Each structure stands twice: as structure tokens, then as C-alpha cells.
Amino acid sequence: xxxxxxxxxxxxxxxxxxxxxxxxxxxxxxRGHHEPGGAFVAGMVAAAGFSLQTLARGAxxxxxxxxRPPRFLIGVxxxxxxxxxxxxxxxxxxxxxxxxxxxQLPSGGVIEFGSPMxxxxxxxxxxxxxxxxxxxxxxxE
Amino acid sequence: xxxxxAVASGLVLALAAPWVCRHVPxxxxxxxxxxxxxxxxxxxxxxxxxxxxxxxxxxxxxxVPGLGIDLSLQLDGLGLVYALLICATGALVFGYAGTxxxxxxxxGRFFAVLLLFTSAMLGIVVADNAIALFIFWELTSIASYLxxxxxxxxxxxxxxxxxxxxxxxxxxxxxxxxxxxxxxAAGGYEISAWVGSRASIQASGVYPAALTLLLxxxxxxxxxxxxxxxxxxxxxxxxxxxxxxxxxTMVQAGVFxxxxxxxxxxxxxxxxxxxxxxxxxxxxxxxxxxxxxxAFKAMLAYSTIAMLGASALLLGIGTPIAVxxxxxxxxxxVERGAGVTGVAESFGLxxxxxxxxxxxxxxxxxxxxxxPFLGFVGKERVYGAVIEAEAWVFWLxxxxxxxxTAATTVAALLALRPFLHAxxxxxxxxxxxxxxLWLPVAVLSGMALGLGVMPGGVARxxxxxxAAVVQTPADLELTLWHGFTRPLGLxxxxxxxxxxxxxxxxxxxDRMREHQAERFGPGRWYDLTIEALLRxxxxxxxxxxxxxxxxxxxxxxxxxxxLVGWAVLRGSVWEWQEAGKPQSYEAAxxxxxxxxxxxxxxxxxxxxVVLALGVVGFSVAIVYVLFSAPDLAxxxxxxxxxxxxxxxxxxxxxxxxxxxxxxTAVVRDAVLATAAGGLMTLLLLATIxxxxxxxxxxxxxxxxxxxxxxxxxxxxxxxxxxxxxxLGEVVVLGTVAVGVYVMIRQTRRALRARSKSPPEPxxxxxxxxxxxxxxxx
Numbered sequence: 028x029x030x031x032x033x034x035x036x037x038x039x040x041x042x043x044x045x046x047x048x049x050x051x052x053x054x055x056x057x058r059g060h061h062e063p064g065g066a067f068v069a070g071m072v073a074a075a076g077f078s079l080q081t082l083a084r085g086a087x088x089x090x091x092x093x094x095r096p097p098r099f100l101i102g103v104x105x106x107x108x109x110x111x112x113x114x115x116x117x118x119x120x121x122x123x124x125x126x127x128x129x130x131q132l133p134s135g136g137v138i139e140f141g142s143p144m145x146x147x148x149x150x151x152x153x154x155x156x157x158x159x160x161x162x163x164x165x166x167x168e
Numbered sequence: 169x170x171x172x173x174a175v176a177s178g179l180v181l182a183l184a185a186p187w188v189c190r191h192v193p194x195x196x197x198x199x200x201x202x203x204x205x206x207x208x209x210x211x212x213x214x215x216x217x218x219x220x221x222x223x224x225x226x227x228x229x230x231x232v233p234g235l236g237i238d239l240s241l242q243l244d245g246l247g248l249v250y251a252l253l254i255c256a257t258g259a260l261v262f263g264y265a266g267t268x269x270x271x272x273x274x275x276g277r278f279f280a281v282l283l284l285f286t287s288a289m290l291g292i293v294v295a296d297n298a299i300a301l302f303i304f305w306e307l308t309s310i311a312s313y314l315x316x317x318x319x320x321x322x323x324x325x326x327x328x329x330x331x332x333x334x335x336x337x338x339x340x341x342x343x344x345x346x347x348x349x350x351x352x353a354a355g356g357y358e359i360s361a362w363v364g365s366r367a368s369i370q371a372s373g374v375y376p377a378a379l380t381l382l383l384x385x386x387x388x389x390x391x392x393x394x395x396x397x398x399x400x401x402x403x404x405x406x407x408x409x410x411x412x413x414x415x416x417t418m419v420q421a422g423v424f425x426x427x428x429x430x431x432x433x434x435x436x437x438x439x440x441x442x443x444x445x446x447x448x449x450x451x452x453x454x455x456x457x458x459x460x461x462x463a464f465k466a467m468l469a470y471s472t473i474a475m476l477g478a479s480a481l482l483l484g485i486g487t488p489i490a491v492x493x494x495x496x497x498x499x500x501x502v503e504r505g506a507g508v509t510g511v512a513e514s515f516g517l518x519x520x521x522x523x524x525x526x527x528x529x530x531x532x533x534x535x536x537x538x539x540p541f542l543g544f545v546g547k548e549r550v551y552g553a554v555i556e557a558e559a560w561v562f563w564l565x566x567x568x569x570x571x572x573t574a575a576t577t578v579a580a581l582l583a584l585r586p587f588l589h590a591x592x593x594x595x596x597x598x599x600x601x602x603x604x605l606w607l608p609v610a611v612l613s614g615m616a617l618g619l620g621v622m623p624g625g626v627a628r629x630x631x632x633x634x635a636a637v638v639q640t641p642a643d644l645e646l647t648l649w650h651g652f653t654r655p656l657g658l659x660x661x662x663x664x665x666x667x668x669x670x671x672x673x674x675x676x677x678d679r680m681r682e683h684q685a686e687r688f689g690p691g692r693w694y695d696l697t698i699e700a701l702l703r704x705x706x707x708x709x710x711x712x713x714x715x716x717x718x719x720x721x722x723x724x725x726x727x728x729x730x731l732v733g734w735a736v737l738r739g740s741v742w743e744w745q746e747a748g749k750p751q752s753y754e755a756a757x758x759x760x761x762x763x764x765x766x767x768x769x770x771x772x773x774x775x776x777v778v779l780a781l782g783v784v785g786f787s788v789a790i791v792y793v794l795f796s797a798p799d800l801a802x803x804x805x806x807x808x809x810x811x812x813x814x815x816x817x818x819x820x821x822x823x824x825x826x827x828x829x830x831x832t833a834v835v836r837d838a839v840l841a842t843a844a845g846g847l848m849t850l851l852l853l854a855t856i857x858x859x860x861x862x863x864x865x866x867x868x869x870x871x872x873x874x875x876x877x878x879x880x881x882x883x884x885x886x887x888x889x890x891x892x893x894x895l896g897e898v899v900v901l902g903t904v905a906v907g908v909y910v911m912i913r914q915t916r917r918a919l920r921a922r923s924k925s926p927p928e929p930x931x932x933x934x935x936x937x938x939x940x941x942x943x944x945x
Contacts, residue, residue: 060878063798065886071806078813098909101902112895123891127877139877143887146894150887153898157905158810164912165817 041083048076056151066147070154077159086166089159097163100156107149111142170215171227171241171294174208174251178287185283186276194275195604198266201279205258205286212243212251219248220632224360226296242296242360245632250293250424252629256615257416258286260608265408267604278318282412285311289417293424298347298357301425305343305389308418309336315409316402328401331694335388335398343385343425349378350432362432370436379433382425383442390422390476393449397691399473400457403465410465415472423479427637443480448567450477455574459669460677464582471535471578478550478571481564524606525587530613532583536576536666537659542619542626544659547572551655569662576666581673722840729843736850754794761787774822778815782808799882 052073059065077097081089090096115124127141181204189197215225228240243251265282269275288311291304310333317329351357353372354365362369369375386392391399402414413419426443433439454474461467537543554564600606619626669676712723750758761784768780785808792801829837868881868889876884886894 059880059883061880063802063880063882065799065880065883067886068799068802068806071803071810075806075809075813078810082813082817098906101905105899105902108895108898112891123895125876125888125891141877143876143878143884143891146887146891150894150898153902157901160905161908162810162814162817164909165814165821167821167916 038083041079045076045080066150070151073155074158078162086163097156097159100152104149104152111145174211175290178204178283182280182283185279189276194270195266199263202259202262205255209255240296241294243294244636246636247293249633254289254417261408261412264608267602281311281314302344306340316405325404328404332398332402339385339388342381346378346381349374386422386426390419394690396473400469403469430637447477447481451571458578521600523600527606527610529583532579534613534616536579542616545623548655551658572662573665577669580670725844729847733847774819782812
């Protein structure tokens with residue numbers, strides 16, 4: 028398919044779909060700790076979204092959306108994972124030991140934030156970066 | 169603490185060296201960085217008094233407490249002599265190198281590696297823990313590799329560096345095993361403690377193996393026969409490196425370790441015979457080859473080898489090798505000042521380079537062992553020892569005589585030939601190089617002179633070193649003048665013979681040179697071995713790495729089926745479990761999967777294949793849903809989706825399938841696929857047969873909320889309980905993606921460079937891939 032013969036519906040629809048897909052991906056990511064979901068699945072959803080975008084509008088659009096090469100995300104993700112994994116060692120704890128912060132809300136609810144969430148964020152970035160890198164490479168980017 | 173500082177200061181300065189060399193003129197930076205060995209020299213000189221009087225300086229910190237390994241350093245008489253030698257030559261070589269390297273761009277890197285080497289070398293001579301000693305030992309090999317290959321734009325330098333690394337690190341592996349064996353026999357890794365259990369080590373069953381391996385390690389490091397061939401090639405390194413590593417210090421490490429191990433492994437029949445024979449053989453080979461050479465540095469290299477052989481031979485007796493370093497430096501100075509590198513071509517430089525000439529002649533006299541240089545004292549001592557040795561080694565007298573004759577000849581050739589015969593001069597623009605190049609030569613030779621004049625002081629230092637080797641209080645007496653004794657006669661004899669050989673060298677050299685003795689030595693064996701290795705690798709690559717994805721896939725599947733199938737059929741139990749009657753929708757799903765699989769196999773267009781495979785994948789995801797595994801199902805759906813997208817993207821760029829594959833290929837593929845599928849079925853049945861372990865599920869269900877703050881048990885296992893697995897998987901995923909990126913980009917670039925013609929259709933039959941599409945997968 029060359030640029031001239033490509034029907035306009037697909038690219039336009041992809042443009043609307045991408046934000047929704049990414050939102051869904053974030054939803055899956057946050058949900059993962061208590062309900063089915065999680066970093067890997069969320070990352071795959073985001074990657075599928077970007078793949079759709081790449082198919083519809085070409086690699087240039089995706090590259091513009093990323094600003095840096097997508098493989099950059101792999102490095103950031105691995106760095107994050109490495110930091111989360113090794114930070115406990117620095118303070119004399121075991122590798123990957125989880126730490127949790129808990130706030131008791133006046134309404135009775137609880138907000139929790141733990142280092143595994145950072146680990147998940149790293150996994151998410153690596154998954155998105157890897158899949159998008161491979162797809163863009165296959166596209167001839 | 170001071171001991172650790174003296175060793176580590178080089179490492180610290182190594183980090184600063186590139187910065188210093190960028191901001192300070194290199195010839196000044198050299199002297200600045202010389203502060204590391206100079207500081208070491210001051211330290212070792214300061215503690216020398218107490219060490220000589222019998223104390224030992226010790227430093228130890230726990231290193232790998234789990235294995236009982238400490239980083240322990242200990243300075244005794246033997247280590248002190250070597251440490252002083254390393255620091256003194258080191259300081260002068262650094263100063264010299266500053267001037268020598270000032271024209272090079274990478275002087276910073278050069279000094280960084282040289283400093284690393286200095287630290288590692290000091291580490292070897294003061295290490296008390298065997299493992300620490302091994303690490304310092306390997307560090308010197310690596311530094312030597314980097315320095316020999318410093319001119320990495322030259323193929324010869326790269327080959328020489330590679331050769332030196334292969335030979336010395338092979339010896340290093342042997343050494344490591346030897347040390348581990350001794351450690352297991354002695355029950356610890358402190359060398360000082362090994363001395364006490366000498367009897368039990370020598371009586372243990374590991375002694376023969378440990379001794380053999382240790383000797384291989386020492387011989388290869390010190391370039392003794394039959395490992396001598398790497399040292400002359402190593403002369404590709406810049407002159408300061410040849411002087412410092414490959415003459416004065418690193419090659420001494422093997423001899424040093426022999427001395428260090430003498431009180432532990434030595435004294436037995438095999439030790440005495442092998443060390444003596446190898447030492448004598450090295451002396452003869454080195455001396456013979458040294459006088460055959462025409463280039464300064466090759467001559468010095470072989471002469472160094474001969475001296476190392478003599479040191480091994482006469483373990484524990486002083487060695488005149490430091491002055492060899494001075495001559496190497498002189499060779500560099502002449503090379504720089506006059507642009508000549510061989511003795512055959514350079515004449516009459518005396519008038520033009522008077523300072524260099526004077527310093528070089530001084531060094532030559534020191535190496536020849538003329539009185540009153542230290543070399544003379546040492547030579548007398550060696551002759552004395554040889555004459556007094558046991559009856560069976562009577563032949564050592566002629567061997568040493570040959571060694572010192574050759575040393576005298578080489579010294580005379582190097583020190584006199586470049587400078588004499590002004591009338592035959594062909595080098596008109598020669599002049600004295602800067603002081604940085606000839607002053608260190610003069611200082612080193614001056615030291616040999618000064619120490620020779622007062623041998624009593626030397627003896628006072630060498631006595632504790634000798635004591636450390638023979639483990640009895642040594643009464644070492646060195647004097648310049650013994651009276652008219654047999655050693656004096658031999659000494660004079662070797663000087664006269666050496667000068668006589670020097671006189672007839674011109675005529676003799678040309679005739680002997682034709683025989684090209686090196687052609688038959690172990691150096692040739694090394695070349696043949698490497699050649700054979702490379703040829704095997706090429707053949708193996710051609711056979712295994714066909715470039716076809718389907719061949720790789722076939723090899724992988726076949727290996728798995730054969731190995732795993734064999735294990736399953738032999739060992740495991742599997743049982744057919746009655747699963748009950750399937751529901752109608754389950755049966756329909758199964759039928760869909762089977763139909764899609766058939767469609768994938770029979771399809772004629774690639775897109776159909778991909779879609780059919782997609783149907784299989786999505787159906788499997790539905791199976792997961794039916795068996796209440798939502799996490800798994802979601803993952804399967806997404807992976808399947810992205811896989812289909814990727815396949816489509818890639819097939820979009822592939823040519824269409826050209827025709828059907830042949831009948832044989834179809835049968836072959838069918839058999840293989842059936843076997844692989846059958847194996848998976850067998851594995852599943854075997855898995856079912858394994859008794860369940862409900863405690864694990866119970867544990868995770870119970871602990872996931874209190875321990876991991878999450879109700880999704882699968883997820884808490886992934887990111888908390890078994891987070892280490894996830895860590896590994898993420899690294900693999902990222903690595904694979906980067907690998908795909910690099911591989912496809914490189915292939916594409918190579919293809920673009922080769923031709924711009926479109927790829928031909930891929931056939932189902934073997935043959936060279938036309939455009940390398942498959943290679944990139």
C-alpha cells in the first residue's frame with residue numbers, strides 16, 4: 028500500500044484509538060496488583076496500540092510520538108528495574124526486598140505504595156520498548 | 169596499611185592518568201605519575217630495615233568471608249627485594265616514557281595501563297593469599313596484552329599481544345588449578361601457612377599434578393623453554409614497556425613464584441630435575457638465538473630469556489636482570505635519536521649522540537658484568553654456586569659459561585656497534601634525544617655500578633630473601649674481589665670469549681643467520697596450532713551456520729526431540745487420566761484448533777498461514793478462559809495479537825512463496841513436526857503424573873495479601889515472591905529486542921551496500937538464500 032492508495036478511515040480511526048488504548052493500558056497496569064492485569068499485559072496492550080498506529084500511519088508517526096528511539100525505553104526500564112532490585116542491597120537488605128508505604132485515609136480507605144510497583148513500571152517500559160523496537164525494525168525503520 | 173597503600177596507589181593514579189596527560193605536557197606528566205612507583209620505593213626503603221632484621225609487615229582484610237578468603241599482603245625478605253626493584257625501575261621507566269610517549273595521542277591510556285601493571289606487579293610480590301596472588305598475576309597478563317598491542321593499528325602488534333595473552337593466560341589457568349590443589353591439600357590459602365605444612369603437601373596425592381601445573385604457570389610467564397617464543401614477539405610494544413614488563417619485572421614473576429614456592433613444593437626430585445633442565449635449556453636456546461639477531465630489541469629479548477633461564481637454574485641467587493632494562497631503554501633512545509633499530513646498520517653515532525652513547529656503554533658494561541659492576545659480583549657468585557653444586561649437574565659449568573659469554577657479546581654489540589666507526593656513518597641527522605631518554609639509562613646503570621662497589625649492602629638485603637627461599641638463615645657474603653679463584657677464572661674466560669665472539673660476529677652472523685633457527689621452534693608449533701584452530705572454526709561454521717532459518721529450526725527441534733524424548737521414555741512415568749466427557753463447546757473449540765492447524769500446514773499463501781496460526785493461538789487463549797486462568801488468557805491474547813501483526817509486517821516484505829516444496833521435504837517436515845508435537849503431548853502427560861504440591865498454592869494464597877499487599881496472587885508472585893525470575897526475564901526480553909534491532913539493521917545496511925536489486929523469490933528447496941532475508945531472523 029502506498030501513501031496515495033491508503034484509505035483514510037484506518038489512519039483516522041487509529042488516531043482516535045491510540046489514546047483510548049493507552050488509557051486502557053494504564054488501567055490494566057494499576058489494576059494488576061489486585062485484579063487480573065499487570066505490567067506485562069499492560070505493556071503488551073500499549074505496544075499493540077503503537078503497532079496499530081505504525082500500521083496505519085507509518086513508522087514516522089510513531090517515531091514522532093516517541094521523540095527518542097523506542098529502544099531508549101528498554102534502557103530506562105532496565106535501569107529502573109536494576110535500581111529497584113539493588114537499592115535494598117545498598118542499605119544492607121536482601122536483593123529485591125519490597126518496601127511499602129501505607130496511608131490511612133480518614134474515610135477509612137488505604138493508599139499503599141510499594142517498591143514492586145516501580146519494578147512493574149520498569150517491566151512495562153521494557154515490554155513496550157522491546158515490542159515497538161522490533162515492530163519498527165521490521166517496518167524498515 | 170602502608171603496604172596496602174603502596175600497592176593500591178598505582179590503581180588510584182591510573183584513574184587520574186588520562187586526565188593528567190590531557191592537561192599537562194606528557195614529558196612532565198611522566199615524571200608526575202612516576203610518583204606512584206617512587207612513593208612505593210620510599211615506603212619499601214623505609215620498612216626495609218625492619219624486614220631485613222627479620223620482621224614481616226602484614227595487612228589483611230576479609231575479602232570473601234564465605235570461602236574463608238582474605239585479601240592478605242605480607243612483605244618478607246624475598247618480596248622486599250622484588251618490590252624495591254619494581255619501584256626503582258618503575259620510577260625511571262615512567263620518567264623515560266613521558267619523553268618517549270610525548271608524540272603519541274594515547275599517552276593517557278598508556279600510563280593508566282602502566283600504573284595498573286605496577287600495582288598488580290607489586291601485588292604479586294607481596295600477596296600472601298594464593299587467590300589474591302592469582303588475580304594480581306592475571307592483571308599483569310592483561311596489562312601486558314594491552315601494552316604489547318598499544319600500537320593497535322599494526323597487525324604485528326595485535327598478533328603479538330594476542331599470542332602473549334594466550335600463552336600467559338593459559339599458564340595462568342594452570343597456576344590457578346595448582347594453587348587450588350595446594351590449598352585443598354593444605355586446608356587454606358595463606359602461602360605463609362603453606363610453608364608449615366610442606367611435608368603433608370608433598371606427601372599428598374595432588375602433589376604431582378599441582379607441581380606440574382605450577383611449573384607450567386611459572387615457565388610460561390617467565391618465557392622459559394618451551395614457552396619462550398612469546399617474548400621476542402612482545403617487542404612490538406613501545407620501548408619503555410619492553411624494558412619494564414618484558415625485561416625487568418613481569419617476566420620475573422614466574423621466577424619469583426618459583427622462589428616463593430620453593431620452600432613449599434621444592435626440594436623433591438621432580439622439582440630439581442625439571443627446573444634445572446628447563447632453566448639450562450632456556451639458557452642455551454636464549455643465548456644461541458640472541459647472538460643470531462640483528463635488531464636491538466630482538467637481541468635483548470633473547471638475552472633476557474637466557475638470563476631468566478639462568479635465574480630459574482640458580483634460584484635464590486642474585487640476578488643481574490635489572491640492567492637489561494637499562495639497555496632496552498638505551499635501545500629506545502638510540503631508535504629515537506638516530507632512527508635506527510638494528511646493530512647491522514648503525515655506525516658512528518658516538519660523535520653525534522655522546523650522552524646517549526656514554527649511558528649505553530655504561531649499561532652494556534653492567535650487563536656484560538665487567539668489574540666493578542654488580543653484574544660482576546653476581547656472576548662470581550653464580551660460578552661459585554655452580555662449581556660447588558652436586559656432581560650430577562657438572563654440566564652446569566659450561567652452560568653458565570655459554571650464557572655469560574653470549575651476554576657479554578650481546579652487551580658489546582648493543583653498546584658499541586651503534587657508536588663506533590664514525591667513518592662509516594650513514595645517519596647524518598642523528599643527535600642526542602632529550603635528557604628524559606638517556607638519563608634513566610645512566611641512572612639504572614649507575615645503580616648497578618654503585619651497588620657493585622659496595623656489595624656488602626646488597627648482601628644484607630639479599631640474605632633475608634635467600635632465607636625466605638631456602639627457609640634456613642642464610643649467610644650471604646658478597647665481595648667484589650675474592651682473590652684468584654676458579655670463579656674468577658671462569659668470569660674472565662667468559663668476558664674474553666664474549667669479546668672474541670663480538671670481534672668475529674660480522675662474518676659468523678651472516679652464515680648462521682641462513683639457518684633461521686626459529687623456524688623449527690615452538691613458535692612455529694604455536695602458529696600451526698592457531699591456524700588449525702581457525703580452519704576448524706571456519707569449516708564448523710560453514711557446516712552448522714547455513715544461514716537458513718528452517719535449518720536452524722530443524723536442528724533445534726531434532727536435538728530437543730532426541731534428547732528430551734530419550735529422557736522421557738527412559739525415566740519418567742506418564743499416565744492417561746480419564747478427564748470425563750468434554751462439554752460440547754470444548755469439543756467445538758478442539759475441532760477449531762485442529763482445523764486451523766491443518767489450514768496452516770496446507771495454505772499456499774503466507775498470509776493465510778499467519779491467520780490460521782492466529783486462530784490456533786486465540787483458541788488456546790479461550791481454553792485458558794474456560795479453565796479460569798484470566799491472567800494467562802489475557803497474556804496469550806495479547807501475545808497472539810502482536811505476533812500476528814509482526815508476522816504480517818515481515819511477510820509483507822518477503823517475496824511470495826515460489827512453488828511447493830518437494831515431496832521429500834514435505835515428508836521430512838511432517839515427521840519432524842509429528843515427533844515434536846508427540847513429545848509435547850508426552851511431556852504434558854508426564855507433568856500430570858507428577859503428584860501435585862498443594863502446600864505451595866496454599867502458601868501463596870495465604871501470604872499474598874499480608875506479605876505482598878496484593879490480592880492478585882499471580883501478580884504478587886511475579887513482582888514480589890519470585891521477582892528475581894522477572895528480573896531475569898526482563899533482561900532477556902530487552903536483550904533480544906536490541907539483538908533483533910542490531911541484526912536486521914546490519915543486514916539491511918550490508919544488503920544495501922552489496923546491491924540494490926530486488927530479492928528473488930524464496931524457493932522451498934535448499935540453496936543459498938538470495939538476499940539474506942532469512943538470515944536476519
